[in-house]
Amino acid sequence: MRIEIGDFIIKTYGPNALFDITKEISSFLSRAKAIRGLLLISVMGSTGSLVLIPPEQVDPIKNNELWALVPVNAEWKHEGNAYAHLRSTVLGTSITVPIRNGKPVLGRHRIYFIENQCYMARERHFYLVYIGE
Amino acid sequence: MTLGLSCHEIRVKSNGYGSAVDVTPMLRRCAEGIERGLMNAYVSEEDAALVTIEYERGLLEDLKKFVEEYMKAFRGLAPTILGRSLDLPIVNGNIRLGTWQQVVFIDLGHRAREVSIYVTIIYED
Numbered sequence: 001m002r003i004e005i006g007d008f009i010i011k012t013y014g015p016n017a018l019f020d021i022t023k024e025i026s027s028f029l030s031r032a033k034a035i036r037g038l039l040l041i042s043v044m045g046s047t048g049s050l051v052l053i054p055p056e057q058v059d060p061i062k063n064n065e066l067w068a069l070v071p072v073n074a075e076w077k078h079e080g081n082a083y084a085h086l087r088s089t090v091l092g093t094s095i096t097v098p099i100r101n102g103k104p105v106l107g108r109h110r111i112y113f114i115e116n117q118c119y120m121a122r123e124r125h126f127y128l129v130y131i132g133e
Numbered sequence: 134m135t136l137g138l139s140c141h142e143i144r145v146k147s148n149g150y151g152s153a154v155d156v157t158p159m160l161r162r163c164a165e166g167i168e169r170g171l172m173n174a175y176v177s178e179e180d181a182a183l184v185t186i187e188y189e190r191g192l193l194e195d196l197k198k199f200v201e202e203y204m205k206a207f208r209g210l211a212p213t214i215l216g217r218s219l220d221l222p223i224v225n226g227n228i229r230l231g232t233w234q235q236v237v238f239i240d241l242g243h244r245a246r247e248v249s250i251y252v253t254i255i256y257e258d
Contacts, residue, residue: 002257078192127224
């Protein structure tokens with residue numbers, strides 16, 4: 001048993017954009033020679049979210065569900081981007097998944113980062129912690 | 134290479150409903166000296182949550198408003214939806230969070246009390 005740490009950065013734009021980070025995670029697992037265990041994926045910051053969803057959910061989430069989850073304008077007290085913070089808090093910024101045969105057990109799902117912020121070319125930093133064989 | 138286990142119980146004083154306590158400094162202390170590991174922090178109260186959020190007064194009031202107005206139809210599920218546990222990476226003696234990201238205990242119950250946050254760390258020895 002051992003622990004391997006990894007990190008990577010992606011450039012995002014937003015708001016309401018989903019970025020598939022499954023490939024970055026798979027390449028970390030192969031570099032780490034992971035076989036079976038547990039992987040924590042954690043994104044730094046308080047305005048993004050991590051979700052595990054099938055690809056066909058991307059559009060409904062982007063176009064409708066995020067707006068319905070936390071509206072942008074609701075006389076929030078926190079200036080400017082309260083909606084992005086609240087989405088981040090509700091959806092979460094970390095996911096822990098089982099690893100089998102060197103791969104995350106995802107079925108048809110993929111791991112997406114949601115950029116809630118209204119930005120261009122924003123850098124988002126992820127940490128990975130693998131515990132296993 | 135072996136793995137070690139480190140367990141802590143953090144006591145948090147809460148004034149009841151709406152109390153928000155930044156527990157990040159306590160979690161950071163638990164991670165001191167650990168080069169690489171995974172921390173799980175868990176609150177066992179059924180009417181409380183442990184979340185990541187920027188610890189800022191206006192935003193904490195917004196979260197309260199969100200629970201009261203937007204989760205009105207499912208208030209009983211609020212602790213479950215917000216979450217009662219978190220996994221955090223530990224790298225070079227510190228938990229990794231963004232600059233404006235704290236781990237915050239949110240009380241959704243109705244009485245002042247002291248609660249426990251259970252911290253479990255798996256680390257490389």
